[in-house]
Amino acid sequence: MTDTIFALSSGSLPSGLAVVRVSGPAVRFVIETTIGRPPEPRRAALKTIRDTNGEAIDRGLALFFPAPGSFTGEDVAEFHLHGGRAVVAAFLAFLGSLPGLRLAEAGEFTRRAFDNGQLDLTEAEGLADLIAAETEAQRRLALRLAGGAFRARAEDWRRRLIDLRAYVEADLDFSDEEDVPDDVSGGVGIGIAALRDEMERELTAGQRGERIRDGFEVVVLGPPNAGKSSLVNVLAERDVAIVTDIPGTTRDLLEVHLDLGGYAVTLVDTAGLRDGGDVIEAEGMRRGRVRAAAADLILWLDEEGDGAPEDVVGLGVRILSIHAKIDLHSPGREGLGVSVHDRASIDRLLQRLAQEAASRLGGEAPLVSRARQRQCLDQAVATLRDAESPGLPKEIMADRLRQAGEALGRLTGRIDVEEVLGSIFSTFCIGK
Numbered sequence: 001m002t003d004t005i006f007a008l009s010s011g012s013l014p015s016g017l018a019v020v021r022v023s024g025p026a027v028r029f030v031i032e033t034t035i036g037r038p039p040e041p042r043r044a045a046l047k048t049i050r051d052t053n054g055e056a057i058d059r060g061l062a063l064f065f066p067a068p069g070s071f072t073g074e075d076v077a078e079f080h081l082h083g084g085r086a087v088v089a090a091f092l093a094f095l096g097s098l099p100g101l102r103l104a105e106a107g108e109f110t111r112r113a114f115d116n117g118q119l120d121l122t123e124a125e126g127l128a129d130l131i132a133a134e135t136e137a138q139r140r141l142a143l144r145l146a147g148g149a150f151r152a153r154a155e156d157w158r159r160r161l162i163d164l165r166a167y168v169e170a171d172l173d174f175s176d177e178e179d180v181p182d183d184v185s186g187g188v189g190i191g192i193a194a195l196r197d198e199m200e201r202e203l204t205a206g207q208r209g210e211r212i213r214d215g216f217e218v219v220v221l222g223p224p225n226a227g228k229s230s231l232v233n234v235l236a237e238r239d240v241a242i243v244t245d246i247p248g249t250t251r252d253l254l255e256v257h258l259d260l261g262g263y264a265v266t267l268v269d270t271a272g273l274r275d276g277g278d279v280i281e282a283e284g285m286r287r288g289r290v291r292a293a294a295a296d297l298i299l300w301l302d303e304e305g306d307g308a309p310e311d312v313v314g315l316g317v318r319i320l321s322i323h324a325k326i327d328l329h330s331p332g333r334e335g336l337g338v339s340v341h342d343r344a345s346i347d348r349l350l351q352r353l354a355q356e357a358a359s360r361l362g363g364e365a366p367l368v369s370r371a372r373q374r375q376c377l378d379q380a381v382a383t384l385r386d387a388e389s390p391g392l393p394k395e396i397m398a399d400r401l402r403q404a405g406e407a408l409g410r411l412t413g414r415i416d417v418e419e420v421l422g423s424i425f426s427t428f429c430i431g432k
């Protein structure tokens with residue numbers, strides 16, 4: 001028999017209210033013990049909540065969600081208590097003393113929802129992202145996923161794959177007979193190509209999805225003393241990096257996270273680029289270049305307004321050139337000028353960065369937003385590509401279609417995912 005689990009599902013105490021959630025076979029027993037008769041399903045009832053001796057712990061709302069119409073698919077009860085530490089501690093201790101009840105592990109409610117088919121993996125991931133979302137774009141993306149947009153899409157793909165395979169297999173079984181039309185495999189070819197095309201478009205859009213989720217990365221490069229660390233500090237509105245007038249102050253990579261126009265942006269400060277320098281500085285420069293090569297945007301900063309040198313341009317990453325310390329020099333002819341002492345110039349830069357992020361991450365809403373999802377979809381596309389090879393024997397084609405379906409099954413968690421489950425659900429907090 002499964003344990004009945006409970007946890008504080010709302011935030012840190014003390015708080016106005018505290019929501020304690022209970023899920024499992026003993027929920028009716030818990031309700032009868034604490035408040036007596038169960039309230040009408042899914043209706044809040046104001047009750048005195050008592051322990052086994054009949055002593056009042058608190059007065060608050062109780063809700064009962066009978067299986068399977070609950071978040072976990074099991075019987076669920078919710079108690080809305082006053083959010084005092086002693087209130088919650090007393091109630092949790094009381095629940096823990098009841099037979100068959102124990103405190104939930106991180107993500108265990110969601111895990112049960114998944115196990116009972118209330119959610120697929122992409123929805124569970126969307127829910128985790130929704131709880132973790134810090135910017136508007138992250139929230140929108142996560143809400144779409146949690147609402148089942150990806151699940152619906154993947155299920156449609158899977159159904160079409162099954163149909164295609166049925167055609168190919170019928171063709172195999174009846175290849176000697178008259179009543180299977182010859183052009184069946186031609187139609188199958190078109191069907192496979194259309195499916196593959198849709199998946200590939202989702203993969204392309206997904207590059208934006210992963211950026212929205214993980215952050216748009218901007219690496220600040222420039223010669224020593226250009227004012228990179230000062231700029232990063234001003235943009236972050238806190239003293240992250242050490243600033244001195246000694247060239248070569250920064251060595252390690254330092255990152256700060258910003259919300260620009262609803263997009264998560266990671267800003268990375270680096271060691272100033274120059275010839276020479278000691279071993280530590282040289283290593284710092286190397287790390288800066290490596291990070292910049294994988295960035296979405298390089299912010300090149302120099303006092304002369306010369307722009308980025310050849311070796312930086314050669315990294316093949318989009319560059320925004322900035323003329324630094326315009327309070328000391330007149331701004332260059334081209335590009336943007338900033339001074340950490342001129343708020344208006346900083347605001348112009350922030351606006352420009354927000355535009356850069358929006359133009360790269362905006363557009364049609366993506367579904368793919370995690371490496372795991374991309375890998376599953378990549379696999380499905382590769383297998384479909386294989387199935388399209390000219391002259392492929394029908395048996396192998398049918399098998400490839402089956403494999404593509406399996407890749408989608410791994411995406412939604414229908415099959416074969418035991419090893420990824422632990423890693424996904426453990427990212428949830430306790431009580432979710």
Ligand SMILES: Nc1nc2c(ncn2[C@@H]2O[C@H](COP(=O)(O)OP(=O)(O)OP(=O)(O)O)[C@@H](O)[C@H]2O)c(=O)[nH]1
Pocket residue numbers: 222223224225226227228229230231242243244245246247248249250251270271272273324325326327328338339340341
């Ligand atoms: N007048 C003026 N001085 C600035 C400005 N930005 C930075 N500085 C000064 O320039 C010097 C170097 O600034 P940092 O921010 O340490 O420069 P950096 O590019 O990080 O240098 P490294 O870490 O050595 O590569 C410091 O003395 C700053 O106070 C600015 O906009 N105007």
Ligand SMILES: [Mg+2]
Pocket residue numbers: 228229230241242249250269270272
């Ligand atoms: Mg620095």
